[in-house]
Amino acid sequence: MAKNRHESLGLTDEQAVDMYRHMLLARRLDERMWLLNRAGKIPFVISCQGQEASQIGASFAFDRTKDYVLPYYRDLGIVLAFGMTPKELMLSAFAKADDPNSGGRQMPSHFGQKENRIVTQSSPVTTQVPHAVGIALAAKMDDETFASFVTLGEGSTNQGDFHEGLNFAGVHKLPVITMVENNQYAISVPLDKQYASENISARAASYGMPGVTVNGNDPLAVYDEVKKAREQAVNGEGPTLIETLSYRFTAHSSDDDDSQYRESSEVEEAKKNDALISYAAYLKESGAMSDETEQKISTEIDSIVNEATDYAEKADYPEPASAHKYVYEEV
Numbered sequence: 001m002a003k004n005r006h007e008s009l010g011l012t013d014e015q016a017v018d019m020y021r022h023m024l025l026a027r028r029l030d031e032r033m034w035l036l037n038r039a040g041k042i043p044f045v046i047s048c049q050g051q052e053a054s055q056i057g058a059s060f061a062f063d064r065t066k067d068y069v070l071p072y073y074r075d076l077g078i079v080l081a082f083g084m085t086p087k088e089l090m091l092s093a094f095a096k097a098d099d100p101n102s103g104g105r106q107m108p109s110h111f112g113q114k115e116n117r118i119v120t121q122s123s124p125v126t127t128q129v130p131h132a133v134g135i136a137l138a139a140k141m142d143d144e145t146f147a148s149f150v151t152l153g154e155g156s157t158n159q160g161d162f163h164e165g166l167n168f169a170g171v172h173k174l175p176v177i178t179m180v181e182n183n184q185y186a187i188s189v190p191l192d193k194q195y196a197s198e199n200i201s202a203r204a205a206s207y208g209m210p211g212v213t214v215n216g217n218d219p220l221a222v223y224d225e226v227k228k229a230r231e232q233a234v235n236g237e238g239p240t241l242i243e244t245l246s247y248r249f250t251a252h253s254s255d256d257d258d259s260q261y262r263e264s265s266e267v268e269e270a271k272k273n274d275a276l277i278s279y280a281a282y283l284k285e286s287g288a289m290s291d292e293t294e295q296k297i298s299t300e301i302d303s304i305v306n307e308a309t310d311y312a313e314k315a316d317y318p319e320p321a322s323a324h325k326y327v328y329e330e331v
Contacts, residue, residue: 013288026077047250053275054244057222073109083116090312129165136174155186170207175233183248204241216244
């Protein structure tokens, strides 16, 4: 990364370091959830590891006081950036009564929080895309200046919801940004078995919108592209399709054995491009972050993760008698 790139993008040193802080917090929370799962304390984890730069870089490009986000299940970094707290995310992982997503009734990583405009998704993948397009349609009809932001994995782009949603958005020039987090695998299916085009962003031309592929390990590059797309959206110039290229460091989920479809050497090679390492190096080279600041952030985040874990583990589970609450209408 060139020195002081963040300044040329309009980011202060403090904002650039805050991006790193959010990336590291997402990683440490994710790592803790895996440990808790393997200890038999939480039922399921689906990981963001390897995709934090895409998620945080994109999130910082939005007005998080007014824009809507429709994340997919791997977007721990995005929902943190939009306002969910580590304690809330741990409550969800433990399926506790105060889980803000569903009160312990939904699978982990089905994010939803009205106050932060985080719109919940269904378990079937890609259904969030037409929902995001609908929110963008409402913005246009009401002459509002907010954007909707929807994410998905590259495997989900082969579902009908993706094509129908983007087609409608393109026809009506709606303020929606669709970001495909291309992490190289749709569960066990590699890229060459998923699509025949050179990349996902090439599909944008079919829907009459710009399409761009960006290095998902570079949070500043992602920030730059998403910021331009948001400006276009709120200025009435229509939607954008953005593809971020990264790599999924973990198995698809805590129930998956990825040794059945990829070599461990491939994963280790990908980890050499870990954005947490390269972005921290950039921040120190640019003078935005010192070694002391990096260590302070690391220590603070360890404390936050420990506190969130202890809080959620001690919290109450939902009462069995309340099982129908939020699921069926109460008469």
